[in-house]
Amino acid sequence: MPKITDITSYFIYCSQKQNHFLNVNKLQFFLYYSQMYHLAYNQSLLFNEPIITQQNGVIIEPVFYDYLQYRYKSIDIQKNYPTLNAKTEKILSLVNNIYTHFDSFELEKHIKSELPFIEAYATNNPIDVEKYKSYYRTNALTSPEKEQLKQTILKHHEHALSSYNKNPQELLPLFNLLDFVEQLPLNILVPQYYHTDHWHK
Numbered sequence: 624m625p626k627i628t629d630i631t632s633y634f635i636y637c638s639q640k641q642n643h644f645l646n647v648n649k650l651q652f653f654l655y656y657s658q659m660y661h662l663a664y665n666q667s668l669l670f671n672e673p674i675i676t677q678q679n680g681v682i683i684e685p686v687f688y689d690y691l692q693y694r695y696k697s698i699d700i701q702k703n704y705p706t707l708n709a710k711t712e713k714i715l716s717l718v719n720n721i722y723t724h725f726d727s728f729e730l731e732k733h734i735k736s737e738l739p740f741i742e743a744y745a746t747n748n749p750i751d752v753e754k755y756k757s758y759y760r761t762n763a764l765t766s767p768e769k770e771q772l773k774q775t776i777l778k779h780h781e782h783a784l785s786s787y788n789k790n791p792q793e794l795l796p797l798f799n800l801l802d803f804v805e806q807l808p809l810n811i812l813v814p815q816y817y818h819t820d821h822w823h824k
Contacts, residue, residue: 627670629705630657630715631686636702637719644697647690648679648727652734655681655750656718659739662756665710673749676740680731681750 634653638645645653654670661669672683690698707715722730734740739758743750 624668624670625705625707625711627654627672627683627686629707630654630670630711631690632702632705633707633712633715634719635698635700636704638697638723639699639701641723643723644726645723646695646697646727647687647693649730650690650698651682651687652680652727652730653718653722654683654686655734656722657715658752659755659758660718661711661714662752663758664714666756668752669711669714674752675749676744676747680727680734681740 631650631654634645634650655674658669658674661667672685675682675684739750739755
């Protein structure tokens, strides 16, 4: 099991490398989806820290308070790329590429509409992640929707594609991600955000 500091380092490193905004709230949502997708795919916890529900979504308290000063600005602390196993890295890459183009308000709205948040918030308890380990494998993802997801990923990696002749190495993460999407079972819940018209330019 990786340290949660390594998981946060991964997302901070990626946000700076890709020049995407990442504040402390958005980081919480990335951690939430990473935990849930890791449970759905790998049938094990990604980290042990509890996920707390509150009015503005979810927080993992140690991370939230470590980066509290970044509520209204992007985290600018320099992080090295952490050492992660292949299964973990694939999950984090999926979360980063699906959700990075949305701001924290959009992600908050989405998480608060989902059953794990709704039930935990109603009882004022942390989210029982083990209870919902199959939640993200319950709604069918059809073959056309999978293809749409791949096309959307390609659309938002146009820069890497345009620089192929100059730097082929830039395409390796993209190819790995597309390969991972291709292997997605047709029973994984992917948010409505993956539709092209929902993505930010």
